[in-house]
Amino acid sequence: MNPRPARGPAKAATAGTTAVVALLPDAEPLLRSAAGTDGQAVRPGLPAHATLLYPWLPADEVDESELHRLRLVLPVGPVRLGLASVERTGGFVGVPVPELSPLADAVRTAFPAQVPYGGRFGPRPPVHLTVALDADPRAADDIARRTAAALPVTTEINTLHEAGLAPTGWQGLAELPLSH
Numbered sequence: 460m461n462p463r464p465a466r467g468p469a470k471a472a473t474a475g476t477t478a479v480v481a482l483l484p485d486a487e488p489l490l491r492s493a494a495g496t497d498g499q500a501v502r503p504g505l506p507a508h509a510t511l512l513y514p515w516l517p518a519d520e521v522d523e524s525e526l527h528r529l530r531l532v533l534p535v536g537p538v539r540l541g542l543a544s545v546e547r548t549g550g551f552v553g554v555p556v557p558e559l560s561p562l563a564d565a566v567r568t569a570f571p572a573q574v575p576y577g578g579r580f581g582p583r584p585p586v587h588l589t590v591a592l593d594a595d596p597r598a599a600d601d602i603a604r605r606t607a608a609a610l611p612v613t614t615e616i617n618t619l620h621e622a623g624l625a626p627t628g629w630q631g632l633a634e635l636p637l638s639h
Contacts, residue, residue, distance in 0.1 A: 472514070472624050476514050477514065477516055478513035479513075479619055480510050480513075480619065480622050481509045481511065481562075481619055482505075482508050482616070483614060483616070485613075486554070486612055489554070489606050490590060492606070492609065493602045496598050496601050496605065497594045497602065500550065500552075500592060500599070504629040507588060509559050509586050511562060511567075512573055514577070515570065515573055521632070521633075526635070528569055529635060530635055533562070533637050534637055537617040537637060538615060538616050542554045542556065544610065545606045547600075549599070550596065551589070551591065551592055551593075551594075552589075552606060553588060554588045554606065554610070555586070555587050557585070559586040559616075560585070567583075617637050619637070
């Protein structure tokens, strides 16, 4: 499976599109290394992240009641993550983030009308960090090798983010701390 998005969605999103993401700053070196190998394979926009639900609601439909609905399904306290393996399919290089699957399931269940990735990868696509997308095959091999050599990365998240696409690119719209 070739999950997407990378550092922004692969399919042309329009302004007002939102996503629920977990930022992974400790994984930024993986993206910098990939960009050093193939600058076109790392999409500009959001920093290193794992997407829990994309697309979420249109930005003009997100209000405090929708954010409250989202907060209700969030765990209390930080979530520890171990980025430990690399997946490569064609020009895609990613790192699975299985510890976020229960959280993604909870978010997706709270918003059942929002189909992850428009259904392109089934009802329950695996949560991952995209390191490279649409890379040249040789570059993808090199990126996968470099990524594997830099693993494991152990980190934790204590906040989710609502990100929205504006005419100037992706931006943070709301922070959702993992505490009530």
